[in-house]
Amino acid sequence: MSELAEKKVLLEIDDLKVHFAIKEGRQWFWQPPKTLKAVDGVSLRLYAGETLGVVGESGCGKSTLARAIIGLAKATAGRVAWLGRDLLGQNEDAWRQARNDMQMIFQDPLASLNPRMTIGEIIAEPLRTYHPKMPRQEVKERVRNMMIKVGLLPNLINRYPHEFSGGQCQRIGIARALILEPKLIICDEPVSALDVSIQAQVVNLLQKLQREMGLALIFIAHDLAVVKHISDRVLVMYLGHAVELGTYDEVYHNPLHPYTRALMSAVPIPDPDREKNKVIQLLEGELPSPINPPSGCVFRTRCPMAGEECAKTAPLLEGNFRHAVSCLKVDPL
Numbered sequence: 001m002s003e004l005a006e007k008k009v010l011l012e013i014d015d016l017k018v019h020f021a022i023k024e025g026r027q028w029f030w031q032p033p034k035t036l037k038a039v040d041g042v043s044l045r046l047y048a049g050e051t052l053g054v055v056g057e058s059g060c061g062k063s064t065l066a067r068a069i070i071g072l073a074k075a076t077a078g079r080v081a082w083l084g085r086d087l088l089g090q091n092e093d094a095w096r097q098a099r100n101d102m103q104m105i106f107q108d109p110l111a112s113l114n115p116r117m118t119i120g121e122i123i124a125e126p127l128r129t130y131h132p133k134m135p136r137q138e139v140k141e142r143v144r145n146m147m148i149k150v151g152l153l154p155n156l157i158n159r160y161p162h163e164f165s166g167g168q169c170q171r172i173g174i175a176r177a178l179i180l181e182p183k184l185i186i187c188d189e190p191v192s193a194l195d196v197s198i199q200a201q202v203v204n205l206l207q208k209l210q211r212e213m214g215l216a217l218i219f220i221a222h223d224l225a226v227v228k229h230i231s232d233r234v235l236v237m238y239l240g241h242a243v244e245l246g247t248y249d250e251v252y253h254n255p256l257h258p259y260t261r262a263l264m265s266a267v268p269i270p271d272p273d274r275e276k277n278k279v280i281q282l283l284e285g286e287l288p289s290p291i292n293p294p295s296g297c298v299f300r301t302r303c304p305m306a307g308e309e310c311a312k313t314a315p316l317l318e319g320n321f322r323h324a325v326s327c328l329k330v331d332p333l
């Protein structure tokens with residue numbers, strides 16, 4: 001994994017915040033809007049060719065983080081730098097250029113495809129936007145080659161999305177994301193709407209394409225089992241905060257944060273005897289509202305280790321490249 005640390009840094013995120021003003025629910029119109037802190041101070045580095053798994057419950061901010069990286073959600077503060085260039089505060093042209101290198105795959109494969117366009121037109125759309133002078137024949141050739149690469153028959157090029165299964169629609173989404181030969185693909189829960197058998201096929205396809213094209217992946221999922229086989233490093237998020245970040249080995253074999261330990265205890269073990277005897281650590285209570293998060297450590301209302309100091313002091317993510325954790329009672333080193 002030290003090999004990874006020596007690779008080129010593609011993406012730098014420093015103290016990123018995405019806050020939304022919420023006007024609904026006010027008793028009187030002159031009352032100031034409340035603030036929803038969807039992402040609240042996340043920092044990380046992404047290296048060329050690596051896969052970063054991002055996990056956490058619904059509402060933890062993982063999808064908002066992904067959308068802020070690509071400029072689909074407006075960051076309130078912090079820094080998002082692509083290949084050393086800070087993108088926040090830049091004009092649409094700078095974002096457009098960066099999106100040439102960064103593409104996204106969405107959760108609902110069918111809903112993310114325009115039903116009025118043929119799959120050939122859908123896959124070709126980014127090429128037509130970024131390379132409007134490319135000859136039609138070359139566009140068609142590239143689309144056909146990409147269809148083969150993602151396991152779709154090129155003679156289906158004139159069909160419409162509704163004629164395909166969920167797994168095939170996700171392959172179309174992947175082909176569209178890859179047609180510009182980006183350096184990073186952000187996969188926002190790309191398999192959660194698919195059957196388990198199809199999930200494995202899509203994950204295997206992404207891994208194959210990553211090897212062939214040297215892609216970096218940010219792979220978002222709501223549990224650790226899904227990202228287990230694909231991640232070089234894992235980021236665990238809770239209520240807009242990064243609570244643990246480390247290499248696959250460290251996070252899976254030595255989870256430090258009580259939240260990660262609870263998530264890990266729910267990951268199925270392939271050994272039937274160990275699976276039968278394992279103790280699942282259930283989390284008490286609901287995820288608090290990001291409009292009114294707990295003081296101090298945001299996990300304290302559900303943490304079995306919480307003490308008095310946890311209500312007063314917000315822990316920082318501390319550690320090193322291999323393993324960092326945000327907890328007042330755990331020393332990562």
Ligand code: SF4
Binds near residue numbers: 297298300301327328
């Ligand atoms: S800082 Fe306190 S409440 Fe937060 S995870 Fe650590 S022990 Fe639990």
